[in-house]
Amino acid sequence: MLVDSHCHLDFPDFAEERDAVIARAHAAGVKLMVSISTRVRKFPQVLAIAEHYDSVYCSVGTHPHNAHEELDITADELERLAAHPKVVAIGECGLDYFYDKSPREAQAAGLVTHIEAARRTQLPLVIHSRDADDDMIAILSTEMEKGAFRAVLHCFSSGPELARRGVELGLYVSFSGILTFKRSDEIRAIAASVPRDRLLVETDSPYLAPQPRRGQRNEPAYTAFTNETLAEVHGVSPEEMARQTSENFFRLFSKVPRPEAA
Template sequence: MLVDSHCHLDFPDFEAERDEVIARAHAAGVKLMVTISTRVRKFPQVLAIAEAYDSVYCSVGTHPHNAHEELDVTADELVKLAQHPKVVAIGEAGLDYFYDKAPRASQAQGLRTHIEAARRTQLPLVIHSRDADEDMMAILSEEMGQGAFPALLHCFSSGPELARRGVELGLYVSFSGILTFKRSEEIREIAASVPLDRLLVETDAPYLAPQPKRGQRNEPAYTAFTAQTLAEVHGVSAEEMARQTTENFFRLFSKAKRPEAE
């Protein structure tokens, strides 16, 4: 089986056919999905989807694009919301200096709030990092020194130093359809350097559809294309990569329950 560790099933792209999208994922061997929160104030909609499907879990958190809109969200609030049995992660939170949609100070403040919640709950922090490698490494190193917390660098598209430092700090690294793009040689090299026991796969659907689906709306069923490329760069079979990334998922997302064998 495969797990799509990061998708956005609450987005309007899926509203008209969510049942079919999830059915196609199951048919493709993707037995679990985590639909990721981008705004705590819209968390009820995310949670409702997770509650509606046995194979869907969710996170709670604020995307860095929206950090300045939700600075009033406290770690206490995140911890409380994360008590729901379907909530298996905190985030996504982080730093995005590519779009810079929120002031950088607000992004950093939001990230630290989410780190505190991850530390207290011991649920994994889903980290969004784009064009912010130095600041991200500095914050993660400082915060990890104040108390360990589980985390993963999602949809990895940063430089090799952030991947290396993340692994040193105990983080996992998740790869999306970007890994399959023709011009992603450096990302594939970085993926090859990440230990097998720290790898996850995701779609970030509806974005970033992998080859050969590029240009289409992405969906969880396409997780297998990224897993296949990840297997190739590590020189293992697709079956072995599926097994490994699934084991890694349950180790990191320890609150998620394995589906019953069919």
């Protein structure tokens, strides 16, 4: 089986055919999906989808693009919402200096709040980091010293030092369709350096469709293409990489029950 550890099934791109999208995922061997929250104020929509489908779970949190809009969301509120059986992660949160849609101070403040919620709940933190490697390393290192938390660097497209420090801090590293792009040699080299027991796969759909679907709307079924490339990078079969990344997923996202066939 495969697990899409990060998708956005609540986005309008899927509204007209969500049942079909999930059916195609199952047919492609993707048996579980985590639909990721980007705004706590829109969390009820994310949760409703997770409640509707047995194979879908979700997170609760605020994307760095929206950090300034939800600075009033506290760790207490995140902890309360995360008590729902279908909520299996905190985030996504983090730093995005590429678009800078939210003031950097707000992004950092939001990240620290989410880290505290992850500590309290012992749920994995889903981290978004783009063009912010040094600040991300600094915040994660400082916060880890205050108290351990589990986390994943999602849709990894940063430099090798963030991957190395993340692994040292106990984090997991998740790769998306970016791994399959022709010009992603550096990302493939970083993926090769990550220990196999810290790897995850995802789509970040509806964005970043992998080769050979690049340019199309992405969907969870396409997790299989990224898994194939990750397997090539590590010199193992796609079946072995699927087994490894699924095992890693259940270790990190420990609130998700293992299907009997897993």
